[in-house]
Amino acid sequence: MQSVGKSVRRVDAVAKVRGMADYVDDIFVKDMLQVKVFRSTIANGRVKKLDVSRARALPGVVVVVTYEDVPKHTFPTAGHPYNKDPKHQDVADRRLLTDRVRFFGDEIAAVVAVDELTAVKALRLIDVEYEQYEPILTAEAALIDGAVEIHEGTKNIIARSEYQLGDWEEALAQADEIFEDEFSTSTVQPCALENHGAYAYMDASGRVVVCTSTQIPHICRRVVGQALGIPWGRVRVIKPCVGGGFGSKQDVVVEPLVAFLTTVVGGRPVKLVLTREETFIASRVRHAIQFKLKTGVKKDGAIVARQMTAVSLNGGYASHGHAIVDNSGEKYRHLYDQLAIKFAATTVYTNMPAAGAMRGYGIPQVMFALDCHMEDIARALRLDPLDFRLKNLNKTGYTDPILGITVRSNGLPECIAKGRRLIRWDEKKAARRQQSGPKRRGLGMACFCYTAGTYPLNLEIAGARIVMNQDGSVQLQVGAVEMGQGSDTVFSQMAAETLGIPVDMVHLISEQDTEITPFDTGAYASRQTYISGMAVKKAAAEIKDKVLRHCGLMTGISPQSLDIADAWVVDHKGARVMPLAEVALDGYYNLACAAPFTADVTNSATTNPLSYGCTFAEVEVDLATGKVKVLEIYNVHDSGKIINPQLAEGQVHGGVSMGLGYALYEQMIFDPATGEPLNNNLLDYKLMTAADTPEIGPAFVETDEPTAPYGNKSMGEPPVMSPAPAVRNAILDATGVKFNQLPMNPHRLFERFKAEGLI
Numbered sequence: 001m002q003s004v005g006k007s008v009r010r011v012d013a014v015a016k017v018r019g020m021a022d023y024v025d026d027i028f029v030k031d032m033l034q035v036k037v038f039r040s041t042i043a044n045g046r047v048k049k050l051d052v053s054r055a056r057a058l059p060g061v062v063v064v065v066t067y068e069d070v071p072k073h074t075f076p077t078a079g080h081p082y083n084k085d086p087k088h089q090d091v092a093d094r095r096l097l098t099d100r101v102r103f104f105g106d107e108i109a110a111v112v113a114v115d116e117l118t119a120v121k122a123l124r125l126i127d128v129e130y131e132q133y134e135p136i137l138t139a140e141a142a143l144i145d146g147a148v149e150i151h152e153g154t155k156n157i158i159a160r161s162e163y164q165l166g167d168w169e170e171a172l173a174q175a176d177e178i179f180e181d182e183f184s185t186s187t188v189q190p191c192a193l194e195n196h197g198a199y200a201y202m203d204a205s206g207r208v209v210v211c212t213s214t215q216i217p218h219i220c221r222r223v224v225g226q227a228l229g230i231p232w233g234r235v236r237v238i239k240p241c242v243g244g245g246f247g248s249k250q251d252v253v254v255e256p257l258v259a260f261l262t263t264v265v266g267g268r269p270v271k272l273v274l275t276r277e278e279t280f281i282a283s284r285v286r287h288a289i290q291f292k293l294k295t296g297v298k299k300d301g302a303i304v305a306r307q308m309t310a311v312s313l314n315g316g317y318a319s320h321g322h323a324i325v326d327n328s329g330e331k332y333r334h335l336y337d338q339l340a341i342k343f344a345a346t347t348v349y350t351n352m353p354a355a356g357a358m359r360g361y362g363i364p365q366v367m368f369a370l371d372c373h374m375e376d377i378a379r380a381l382r383l384d385p386l387d388f389r390l391k392n393l394n395k396t397g398y399t400d401p402i403l404g405i406t407v408r409s410n411g412l413p414e415c416i417a418k419g420r421r422l423i424r425w426d427e428k429k430a431a432r433r434q435q436s437g438p439k440r441r442g443l444g445m446a447c448f449c450y451t452a453g454t455y456p457l458n459l460e461i462a463g464a465r466i467v468m469n470q471d472g473s474v475q476l477q478v479g480a481v482e483m484g485q486g487s488d489t490v491f492s493q494m495a496a497e498t499l500g501i502p503v504d505m506v507h508l509i510s511e512q513d514t515e516i517t518p519f520d521t522g523a524y525a526s527r528q529t530y531i532s533g534m535a536v537k538k539a540a541a542e543i544k545d546k547v548l549r550h551c552g553l554m555t556g557i558s559p560q561s562l563d564i565a566d567a568w569v570v571d572h573k574g575a576r577v578m579p580l581a582e583v584a585l586d587g588y589y590n591l592a593c594a595a596p597f598t599a600d601v602t603n604s605a606t607t608n609p610l611s612y613g614c615t616f617a618e619v620e621v622d623l624a625t626g627k628v629k630v631l632e633i634y635n636v637h638d639s640g641k642i643i644n645p646q647l648a649e650g651q652v653h654g655g656v657s658m659g660l661g662y663a664l665y666e667q668m669i670f671d672p673a674t675g676e677p678l679n680n681n682l683l684d685y686k687l688m689t690a691a692d693t694p695e696i697g698p699a700f701v702e703t704d705e706p707t708a709p710y711g712n713k714s715m716g717e718p719p720v721m722s723p724a725p726a727v728r729n730a731i732l733d734a735t736g737v738k739f740n741q742l743p744m745n746p747h748r749l750f751e752r753f754k755a756e757g758l759i
Contacts, residue, residue: 043675653718
């Protein structure tokens with residue numbers, strides 16, 4: 001391997017470090033107008049009266065648009081591939097502006113002004129009167145008989161689903177012990193560095209052009225077309241640099257409104273960038289999910305029957321809706337084996353911010369419930385918790401009976417062994433059999449599994465285009481989206497590896513533009529290195545084949561005996577035949593057969609491998625304060641072959657940090673009487689700082705995934721999935737107290753320790 005497997009420098013590093021990378025809010029164009037949204041100050045109700053006359057009269061205000069001025073139809077916002085079957089399409093429950101308020105901060109009107117200050121002043125001049133209903137903030141309140149319907153005709157239920165495999169009653173009857181428990185997770189915000197923002201204008205042909213911070217430019221184009229009720233081809237979406245998304249930008253949040261507003265002001269550019277406070281409530285959050293588990297186990301630790309029921313809180317709009325909790329139900333069955341399994345889930349509307357995709361897509365929630373439950377069972381049966389997991393893991397060769405995906409590589413046993421060594425599990429366990437005093441230490445671990453894409457539930461398609469320049473370097477264009485995770489660098493490495501050239505001879509065009517960029521559904525589901533990587537490899541292989549055939553014409557040497565290495569065409573013994581640049585130049589200017597070397601490839605993937613891994617954590621718990629200090633934490637991954645070790649380690653650092661925040665600090669809090677968010681800012685929302693972050697230990701067990709372009713599997717989301725249950729299990733080990741609710745913050749721990757008589 002010349003490029004793959006090496007820690008080459010990020011291709012966007014210099015531009016970002018020097019401040020040369022342009023994000024949406026860096027871009028200003030002539031005659032640009034600024035947009036501010038008038039948001040509801042209640043969580044549930046209707047607008048009885050809206051007076052915008054004073055705002056319209058303010059000098060500098062160009063237009064004020066209300067719910068009365070926008071199209072009457074609804075549209076979906078989730079960043080899923082389009083499905084031609086109406087029964088499998090996303091829920092279309094959103095309007096550009098609304099008089100039916102469904103969460104605190106819902107969008108009622110929009111002001112377009114010559115500058116931001118004028119737009120803010122205009123918002124203060126809008127008068128509104130509401131018909132207010134009691135806010136619905138829990139599943140119980142949403143589902144109670146007679147509850148006000150947040151969306152008419154739904155009974156506050158977005159969807160329900162269930163499955164059963166095997167004879168569950170018969171399998172449960174074989175159990176020696178039956179364990180039942182409940183777990184719940186919290187609503188958290190992705191808190192990407194860059195807030196949501198977009199601007200739109202109309203070009204000379206009358207098409208709407210949207211420049212936006214998005215993970216899904218091609219899907220965004222379709223949703224904007226649906227929202228405006230215009231043909232999708234009349235929309236163009238451009239994605240500049242993106243300052244992080246973590247799934248929140250896999251939703252079309254601000255783009256439809258600016259696209260509509262530019263049509264109102266004659267095509268002038270209009271920009272809307274949310275404030276941090278707005279981003280907390282008006283973008284997307286992680287679903288809070290409540291789980292009930294029931295597991296039947298033999299005395300030797302063999303699981304015979306498992307059952308899970310889940311209720312997911314979705315907020316005021318469907319967004320990704322039931323897909324999140326359904327995904328948790330899939331991974332629930334993928335990790336551990338059993339004779340029979342049952343799963344049932346319900347997703348409900350509440351009067352809170354819309355929950356959508358967030359790093360892990362339902363798996364951090366279910367792994368918290370599942371692997372805490374596994375820990376509790378092992379302890380109750382007096383079994384080693386690592387051996388108990390190893391005994392029940394699904395093995396290589398496992399084929400999912402519903403989706404049909406097959407496990408062809410599984411390094412989880414080796415991951416567990418590696419984590420055990422790194423944290424010195426056996427040594428520390430033996431040294432702490434008896435603990436006392438106000439500070440106690442404990443060890444915990446948890447496992448996870450995750451797919452690389454969404455096949456066969458959704459289309460998995462990606463495009464790549466390569467053009468070889470006269471000097472033998474190449475231009476690489478992909479529809480896949482770089483949003484900070486390093487995909488542009490990895491694709492450059494893959495193209496270089498396949499072509500046999502240095503990475504610096506690959507010039508990747510990072511900006512996605514639906515007018516010219518190959519079709520790709522976007523950055524989500526940890527799919528790009530696997531799915532889009534296939535397209536890159538195929539395109540590079542096609543270029544290589546054309547180069548070698550042309551070199552054969554130039555030299556009379558059979559193309560089958562030629563190769564490319566270090567930008568030279570070489571023979572079968574590795575001897576240099578001619579520089580690649582000479583072949584490329586001849587391809588452009590040969591009088592007899594000039595044909596520049598190009599490739600335009602679309603790959604539709606029909607495989608989906610599982611990545612595996614685990615987290616090992618050591619904590620110190622201060623009983624008197626409830627404070628938890630993470631002393632050591634190791635995140636060990638089977639992500640197949642690692643394409644770029646340094647980038648992979650960066651993913652682990654970021655994911656573990658996010659997972660620790662989920663475990664110990666973060667939650668969005670709402671006033672139960674009004675539904676108003678109480679901590680929608682970075683002062684009151686307890687996001688982990690550098691001072692709170694422990695030393696994080698990334699580790700890898702490399703397997704070779706045969707279906708992948710270079711043996712690789714998913715890496716982006718997995719690091720966030722198992723830190724929370726690992727920390728919870730470590731707290732249990734230290735104190736003997738179970739915590740089944742996130743976050744495990746000092747207040748919650750102190751109250752439990754006090755109730756348990758530990759303080």
